[in-house]
Amino acid sequence: MRSRGDRHLQAVRLARELALLGARLKTIHAVTGLPPRQVQSLFFPDGLTIPRGRAPDSVEWFHGANLILRADACLFGVKYEQLRQQGLAAGDALLCAYRAYQCVTRSPSRISMDRAFNVASYLDGIWLAREPALSVSHCSHCGCAHLTAIGTPAVHSNGCPFCRLLERFHHDPRLQVAYRDRSRPLPIDADRLKAWPQAPQRRAA
Numbered sequence: 001m002r003s004r005g006d007r008h009l010q011a012v013r014l015a016r017e018l019a020l021l022g023a024r025l026k027t028i029h030a031v032t033g034l035p036p037r038q039v040q041s042l043f044f045p046d047g048l049t050i051p052r053g054r055a056p057d058s059v060e061w062f063h064g065a066n067l068i069l070r071a072d073a074c075l076f077g078v079k080y081e082q083l084r085q086q087g088l089a090a091g092d093a094l095l096c097a098y099r100a101y102q103c104v105t106r107s108p109s110r111i112s113m114d115r116a117f118n119v120a121s122y123l124d125g126i127w128l129a130r131e132p133a134l135s136v137s138h139c140s141h142c143g144c145a146h147l148t149a150i151g152t153p154a155v156h157s158n159g160c161p162f163c164r165l166l167e168r169f170h171h172d173p174r175l176q177v178a179y180r181d182r183s184r185p186l187p188i189d190a191d192r193l194k195a196w197p198q199a200p201q202r203r204a205a
């Protein structure tokens, strides 16, 4: 069993990584358990670099988001779910899944760390959420794992976000800007996207 000191050092390490990725004090506090004042004194000593603004508490932003944000949120959420299935602690899974999301999309990240925290909360029913409101489903059209609201049909008649993204890509300049750059001739990174985890069945509660 790890000592109290080990657990505290682990929390500080995780807090530092979250702070570097732009998480708000409230998010860092929820994930690590460290008091916000302590987080501020350790990582935002001058107060000027504290992330401002209000992060979403509910998952409604995801349901109302445009296709690009929904697809990005799915990339993060599917990876987070896979890591949790593999036994990673929630905080570590949040961090690893966010880094993996950053690796397959362009910078700056369209899904902030706070929104990733929101998605993870509602996948697991922890932190912001009292119970899960999102789950990972597999699209019967394209096979991609994606996020759906619990209690709704897994796939709409016009497919998952990735079906719609691929269908619209060649006709929608916004999608071309979002998912293509000179070093990446294909949407996102095709090889990495193919290797992206197809999340297994939800684990038992």
Ligand SMILES: [Zn+2]
Residues within 6 Å of the ligand: 139, 140, 141, 142, 143, 144, 159, 160, 161, 162, 163, 164
């Ligand atoms: Zn699909």
